Amino acid sequence: MSCLELEALRLGMMNVLGTDDRAAREHAEAELEGELEGPIEGLATAETLDELGRHLDAALVDLEREVATLDDGDPEADYVRGRLVAVRDAERSLDRLASHGEGLLDGLGETHHDLHDAFPVE
Numbered sequence: 001m002s003c004l005e006l007e008a009l010r011l012g013m014m015n016v017l018g019t020d021d022r023a024a025r026e027h028a029e030a031e032l033e034g035e036l037e038g039p040i041e042g043l044a045t046a047e048t049l050d051e052l053g054r055h056l057d058a059a060l061v062d063l064e065r066e067v068a069t070l071d072d073g074d075p076e077a078d079y080v081r082g083r084l085v086a087v088r089d090a091e092r093s094l095d096r097l098a099s100h101g102e103g104l105l106d107g108l109g110e111t112h113h114d115l116h117d118a119f120p121v122e
Contacts, residue, residue, distance in 0.1 A: 003031075003083055003086065003097070004031070004032060004035050004040050004059075005039075005040065005043065005059045005060075005063060005083065005087045006087065006090060007027075007028040007031040007038045007044075008036075008039075008041075009043050009056060009090055009094075010028050011028045011029070011032070011044040012043045012045070012047075012052045014053070014056070015045070015046060016046065016049060018027075028044075032044060035114070038058070038062070039055045039058035039059035039061075039062060040059060042054070042058065043055040043056060043057075044109075049094070049098045052094055053091075053098065055111060056090065056094060057091070058089050059087065060087055060088065063080075063083060063084050063087055064084065066080060067080055067084050082118070096119060
């Protein structure tokens with residue numbers, strides 16, 4: 001069992017950021033071999049932060065459903081619960097990244113307007 005959600009999110013983040021780390025991409029693709037469907041595929045192929053957020057939310061729903069059906073005696077139960085915690089943490093990190101990006105955009109707009117106020121163009 002692997003951390004499908006996290007590896008798929010890594011691939012999607014590489015897409016969004018334009019990262020060309022061949023070794024990291026090949027590792028993630030190997031981890032996901034045969035698992036690219038539904039939200040996992042969506043995460044791995046996402047090209048925007050918005051897409052990542054939507055697919056991560058769907059992956060969390062699936063993972064929460066899996067956790068809810070776990071038998072406490074299942075030897076992998078703790079691992080699956082740990083995955084849920086890690087993916088929820090990744091969701092919060094992605095939300096912070098999107099928020100910081102929006103703040104950067106707003107700041108650039110304000111700076112642009114400040115420059116025009118200081119140096120009016122006729």
